[in-house]
Amino acid sequence: MSRMSLLIPVFFPQEEALTDTNVQGLTGFDIVLFGYWKTPEGEDPAVIREEHVAEAQAKLYELAAQFSRADASTEVQLHFGPADEQMTVLQTRVAEETDADAVVIPKRITLWNNILVPLRDDQNADRIVEFLDAFAPETTFMLELFHVATDPSEVETAREMLGSVERRLLDHGFTESDLEVTVEVATDPEAAIIERASGHNVVVLGETEELPREKLFLGPTYERISERTDIPVVVVRNRR
Template sequence: MASPDDHRVLVPVDVLEGEPVPGTIVDAFASIPVVLLGYHELPDQTGPDQARDQYGDRARAELEELRTVFEDAGCDVTSRLAFTHDRLKTFERVAVDGSCDAVLLLNPAPVLETVLVAVRSDVNVEHIARLLETVLTDTDLEVTLFHVASDEAGRDAGTELLETARSELVAAGVDGDRIDSTVVVDDSATDAILEAAADHDLLVAGESRPSIRRFVFRDRAERLARRTIDPVLVIRGEYLESDEETSGGEPD
């Protein structure tokens, strides 16, 4: 069983837009160290230094208030503040700098009882299982492992994939009675995941490429986050990031 301290989750919050962090999310992630990133995306004509002078005090006050909410729940939380022209690049840089295993894209979560875990391939299944076990600790959350096969010929492979994922979760310490598995056939994985997510409270998606910017936020996971009302936890892959991919962000 992994220690909660072995993991870390990045939670970006647009502090000047009043983006809320649901209490259910705070409670569910209270056992995992959190990097709370207060950010605000700027128009091209506004420089970060100018924004800090104009909005810095207000942004820091909002961020400190959010940090207190996590601390009151018993969470080990650190905070960062960024004014940026490219929020995606900033998310990526902070996730890499902070050694974050996952990025939580916020949406309302009035109830948090069931989790849909979209499994695309066997890449990083063990890594995903270890983090999920940590999230599930001290909760009553039920888990549905979900795979979308592109045709009937892929259904058996999908079933085998989810059996592997289930075995990894059980090996990590999750009670098998809390885990269900579903394989569907659909030519649009995103649409199928969204339909299934409507019956769940939190969507978990695993990253299959080494760049948050290139895949996590500009591909399926961001589309899912924009089109579902659920929070989306994107579990990052265990990859080495190149200098080209992680450079270029302005200082916090």
């Protein structure tokens, strides 16, 4: 099992808890908690920092302790600033500096043992398999490889592609009972992924060439999927 680094943004003020007491399945991860307190427009970040730094640090270290109990190593960072392009640039810089293998679009993190892996093609398959290897097979209930074909004529090719990825995962210690391969025919792949995600507790996606937009650290497709699901979306970054 390889170790993977995971960047998890934690935004303040928090609307809801990021984790619960059932956090598990993170043994193979080195986690960087990227704390960012969004300062109101027109207010001095230095003043906001002075007022809230102790509160934010306490919450970050409480989160770090929860991840440590799930057997993940954890590093904490805390920043203050406006919720604009500056935040996006900073997230990108931290991801580069920490050499993050993946970035989480945060939702409530609990058991990471039921994993949905949508694959459009096998372009990033090696990188995704390398990342999935950090999930200990003994704590994985199910890992579903999922492809949406927009035409029935694409189904057989898609099954062959997913089968190739499945064989690589078997070579990494997963068993046939851990893995499920699904090809669905639908006209809207994004909607199909969102619907499928409801039966899982984490979605793992490969990074695409899609460019981030203003105020979005990652591309808009990832953000839309995250907004319409109740589980974390993990974006596996390409090798730099």
